[in-house]
Amino acid sequence: MVTPENLPGETGAQREPKFDRDTSTTAVDTAIVLLGAGVTAITHPLLYVKLLIQIGHEPLTPTVGTTMFGRKVLYLPGFFSYAQHIIRVDGKRGLFRGLSPRIMSSAISTMVRSKVKQAIPAEQVENVSNRDDLKTSLRKVVKETSHEMVIQCLSRIATHPFHVISVRCMAQFVGREIKYRGLFSCIANIFKEEGVGGFFAGVVPHVLGEVIFLWCCNLLAHFINTYAVDNNFSQAPAVRSYTKFVMGIAVSVLTYPFMLVADLMAVNNCGLVAGVPPNSPIFKSWLRCWAHLSHEGHLFRGSSFFFRRVPVKVMALTEE
Template identity: 30%
Template sequence: MPNQVRKSTPVQLDEMMGITLEDLVQHTISYPFECAQTLMKIGYEPIFPQREKFFGDTCLALPNSFSYVRYMISIDGVQGCYRGFAPTICHHLAATLVANYVNGTYQPKWDSHRPPGKSRVNLLSLRLNCNSKCPPNVLDILMTTGWRMFTVSLGTMVSHPLYVITIRMVAQFVGREGRYTSICSSLKAILNEDGFFGLFKGLVPRLLSENLKIMFPAAVFLAITRVFHNRLLVNSVTGLAKLLTERFAYQLDVVAATMTVQNSSMIIGQAPFLTRKFSGWMDCWEHLCNLNIQNRGRSSFFRYYNGPMTTMNGELRPVTVYLGPYYRLKSPMCSI
């Protein structure tokens, strides 16, 4: 049967891992910036913004990622920039292993009877390989997209506890806690503090984010190939759809990171950083959108505070959002 899921030859371990030594080196070099971005996602801005003029308007400029990493090094040294490095590597490996194993072992065989002229499309990357007057097969795209969503979701769910551990290890930088020191000790601490379901905090927005990155570009690709068959046009529009999806999905990543630290014993999960308790991830998303900080940490270089502000003594001050290092909580500059 062409549309039946059949077991195929087991894939090799190196194929399942989907990660090379070059990827590992690149991830090691860039991890301090990922660590800084994680702190930005959960709402920690240790350096108070500076007033700047932007197209004639006065705004609050936040430090870029390099300044953020430099601040982290000044507090904890270089090793402090690698908090949570081990669980994040394990998290990526686990997600990739599960997705690639299921995809390589149980991939459906729906393409054995594809009509001639309709195989000129790379279904995994959603790119036309050459100009063709025949549009891609709709069933192929739908089945491939659905299968990718299933495998990615499965890998995300299996590896999510490691994601929670990573976020909490990094979040300890704020309050200088030491509960999460290794994967085993972190698992024990989370189970004792939040129970089993604490290992899956923030899972729903992460699943939505990962599936949105697959589903929306595929829908755009399917729609555009119904009208146009030019390779450059189709690939350009699909690439633009991927960029827009990444921008929107980032908000869900911020929500997931925020929900991961909520109600925890860490300082970052309490006031003044979290001014309220969220009933769920949608409540958290709505709150961040109301404050216009749902994209915090997305930019690495030109960062500006876009949340609510007020003027005190002729100076702009943030409202309902805490900015500044925690140990300066009593400082007049950072007490808003």
């Protein structure tokens, strides 16, 4: 008996949407990969300068400046001065040292996130429309955040080896080494000298910082939207749409030390001048690194590109 379900034409028609969805998903992923590569290339000089500041490399002498209250202070060079110094030493191409591993990391992150979302789809969450719904949606926020956390952790673990390679390529600027050149030679060097563990140097504080950032950002945005934004306010929907963005900026400042420690541990005791005394102590664990930075007052070193003041201890030594 012929039915609509077993007609050849109908069967083909039922399979076409799935093919279209797969093709569409692949096209979107490709576009995201290309866009991510472009953004990574454009922002790389910023992150390069930031990394050199994080590891404490200050090749330029501070300049005397005054605060808005007229007090004289010593300022360390900002981004543009630092970038010009790199160009003088390595040329304009020098600003893109360590870029290829970062592009690879960005591409792998996009693919991993896409595959994990397909394997572990998020539950459909209904839009909340009033204050009562917002109060009862905490469980939904927890489920969403848990899903995002799994995706973020798997993505970070998959891409961290390329982050380590990129950081070490950039850190070579300090000692003018050529140890890490080329993606495959970098992989071979790390595996030969440190084993598999070398690819995951600093991964714990990096993952921990991202998890704390995710939970704090989402929960704070939820509570603010629930209890601080009144529905009687005409612009309440617009305010709620920007809450998570604002919270992200605020929380990123608080979790910055985790990113700093992760980058320092990626370089620490890896055979580069930047990761051994006198440039840096050798840390047995990331907690020791955190304690050292906290004691020196450097937990937020590299968090700013402009108006960087000389640390108080250094100023005191200079005055003496």
